Amino acid sequence: MNLFEQYPVSITNSLSGSKELFTPINPPFVGLYSCGPTVYNEVHLGNLRTFTAFDVVFRYLTHIGYKVRYVRNITDAGHLTNDAGEGVDRIEERAKLERLEPMEVVQKYTYGFHEVCRIFNILPPSVEPTATGHIVEQIEMVKKILENGFAYEKNGSVYFDVRKFMEKHKYGELSGRNIDDLLEGTRELDAQEEKKNSVDFAIWKAVTPSHIQRWPSPWGDGIPGWHLECSAMGTKYLGKEFDIHGGGMDLKFPHHECEIAQSVGAYGHAPVRYWMHSNMLTVNGEKMSKSKGNSFLPRELFAGEHPLLDKAYSPMSVRFFMLQSHYSSTLDFSNEALGAAEKGYRKLSAALASIKDMVYPTAAVINQELKDEIIRLTADCYRTMSDDFNTAKTLAVLFEMASRINDFKSGNTPIGSVDALTFEKLKATFIGMMEDVLGLVEDKTTNNDLLEGTINVLIELRKKVRADRNYALSDKIRDDLQAIGVQLKDGKGGEISYTIEL
């Protein structure tokens, strides 16, 4: 029996607003799409929260046996600063600012994004398509929409005709928007406006020859509309209908609403079964965003170089911090919260290191109560993750497991008081949940053989003087090491371990 059959997944579907049992179109295959970054500048921590959320979705679905094809795009063309069409092209704008070619901008920030993902242990998706690599597909889609009568051309641009679309289909279902009100409220279009209605949106946008990023099309040189790329690439790699589409809450309208309309306009049916939206990272209760100027960059975090940060925080502490709340809730970013997360994460990380080294000895007297508890905890991990990817609850379970692991480590409880099967289940589940599902690997504070060797020399020395009951000297060794960030810990059997805290 597959894990996904044993622990059926439920997902809060933005379309219905309620939690639904997840049934893939073609099990065990799952098509997952999430909106990636527009690579016109550095990603900040708010962006990262969303990527982390869907990274965990990808990891968990894979972990429980689904064959997931995860598509996350790179937007490297067509993203204007507003929909109306008079907006500035983000990438062109940045290129002018940095005196680079647009593709240099794209390259620079794409690499930067990948580097940040690596640092935060966000897995690469199965396919990472770019808008510039799929101009042909996007043009084909525009053609289809035009053929079906849901778009019109004006001065070399093509706009999606929302009002026409609404004669046959619904628009605004995802975001719960009443478009009649929108149409009413914004009737006044200025004379320059090419759109028939303000709710119409560009699916192909004409640009002037001075625009470096531009492609030929049946309607003249231009760029694809921003909303279109996700529809075109999602369709190409996942099909005309696929299972899950995710993204940040702020993309729900208009971006995702437009995606739905385009796909329906082109193929006659809705593209996605389950829509998932991750909530915003906030600072003092307000959304973290570039335009508000309250965003934090990953490198500022690691260096502790930000006016609002007391110190540096490790990538895994931050990942843990994000996973401690549910993806659908806002999460407030602060020094206090981050500091608490760092300590909590260290505790789990230490338990992870401990259990990795543990081997089952011979069975002793079996403690049935403990055995039952451990079995329950291992199942709880899956139950909570299958319950709409509740990482916060799962971490709570992992903390309970960590306490049992520490009992084993300290010798409070002999490992043999549970049977070998139970112990192996605890070990596999804890490691699997931490590393594979949540992506919380051990913080690599030490990967230096020389340092490790040197500390071990001092540890051996301290063991000797302790055996000689020369506590003055043994304390000095410990205190001096602690002063530079190396904490020695005396075990019960006389063994000494250490942790490095910078």
Add this chain to the structure above:
RNA sequence: GGUUCCGUGGCCGAGUGGCUAGGCUGAGCUCUGCAAAAGCUCCUACAGCGGUUCGAAUCCGCUCGGAACCUCCA
């Protein structure tokens, strides 16, 4: 103005009708030569006011407060 969401103990943050979430902080105890780590115990809250119910943080209404989207943002 329209649409939607939220308000949980010192702090962060789960929780969708009945069972102590969890983490951090603080206090105490155990272990330890002393520490550290670890284990255990304690501090038991749901913005306010009404209502439904045998029973509500959880459902409904109102009030107050905060936020997001409606213009680019994950």
